[in-house]
Amino acid sequence: MRREQARLFRLPFEAKSSAGLLNDSYRWGTPTATSLRQLSWSEAFHLPLAGISGKSCNYGDLTSLRDVTREVADAMSRLARALARVLAESLLGHAAGERFPEGCDDATCFLRLNRYPPCPFPPDDAFGLVPHTDSDFLTVLCQDHVGGLQLMKGSRWVAVKPIPGALIVNIGDLFQAWSNNRYKSVEHRVMTNATTERYSVAYFLCPSYDSPIGTCREPSPYKAFTFGEYRRRVQEDVKKTGKKTGLSNFLLSLTVYKYW
Numbered sequence: 001m002r003r004e005q006a007r008l009f010r011l012p013f014e015a016k017s018s019a020g021l022l023n024d025s026y027r028w029g030t031p032t033a034t035s036l037r038q039l040s041w042s043e044a045f046h047l048p049l050a051g052i053s054g055k056s057c058n059y060g061d062l063t064s065l066r067d068v069t070r071e072v073a074d075a076m077s078r079l080a081r082a083l084a085r086v087l088a089e090s091l092l093g094h095a096a097g098e099r100f101p102e103g104c105d106d107a108t109c110f111l112r113l114n115r116y117p118p119c120p121f122p123p124d125d126a127f128g129l130v131p132h133t134d135s136d137f138l139t140v141l142c143q144d145h146v147g148g149l150q151l152m153k154g155s156r157w158v159a160v161k162p163i164p165g166a167l168i169v170n171i172g173d174l175f176q177a178w179s180n181n182r183y184k185s186v187e188h189r190v191m192t193n194a195t196t197e198r199y200s201v202a203y204f205l206c207p208s209y210d211s212p213i214g215t216c217r218e219p220s221p222y223k224a225f226t227f228g229e230y231r232r233r234v235q236e237d238v239k240k241t242g243k244k245t246g247l248s249n250f251l252l253s254l255t256v257y258k259y260w
């Protein structure tokens with residue numbers, strides 16, 4: 001995967017950014033950034049799973065990338081679903097957990113191929129990927145040996161040391177909402193590296209836009225919302241303020257909520 005991913009990103013910019021290749025899923029930098037601190041010094045392909053597994057996605061000459069990407073997406077997808085089910089079952093018991101997560105399939109989930117080029121700016125000036133939480137149920141992440149991923153633990157950033165063969169699993173916003181905050185969507189970021197490029201692959205377990213996120217148990221601290229409403233709100237906030245506000249937009253009340 002790593003070799004194929006490197007080959008993909010070595011293509012000329014025009015080839016990567018043309019709608020023909022991988023169905024216009026290429027992003028570089030942060031189009032909404034108005035300062036260096038808002039900029040992600042990285043490029044990515046954000047691929048809908050349906051494109052990867054179906055015939056619709058145009059890989060150009062990259063048939064070996066297509067084959068390995070399908071294999072990786074398939075394995076990550078099975079892992080993400082199994083983990084989501086186990087986590088739901090531990091809150092709700094076996095029968096309810098079996099139905100979880102509803103509304104997630106190849107048409108709704110994504111695989112993201114990330115590349116972080118060496119960055120000429122000091123680490124205090126720009127990020128590889130700006131601090132964020134993922135807007136999904138759960139993310140399965142495979143990073144290479146370079147390092148740079150950090151997550152917020154308590155009130156401190158902690159480096160996630162690369163371990164060969166290990167995957168990282170992050171809870172996303174939707175699981176936090178569904179679990180009434182029992183599971184926490186983890187804030188994370190990627191630091192830049194002055195000399196070495198870095199690669200990662202992330203699988204995002206997402207439902208369809210019209211899926212209500214719901215709750216494992218009433219009362220929920222959140223208003224009812226669909227995934228589409230959540231995505232729209234996130235995009236609006238980023239456009240207006242340069243930052244994602246996320247779940248707190250959907251809280252019923254801002255007072256501290258007592259769970260169970």
Ligand SMILES: O=C(O)CCC(=O)C(=O)O
Pocket residue numbers: 112114129134141143149188190199200201202
């Ligand atoms: O590259 C990484 O380690 C993190 C990627 C990530 O957080 C994302 O794509 O949302």
Ligand SMILES: [Fe+2]
Pocket residue numbers: 132133134188
């Ligand atoms: Fe992320």
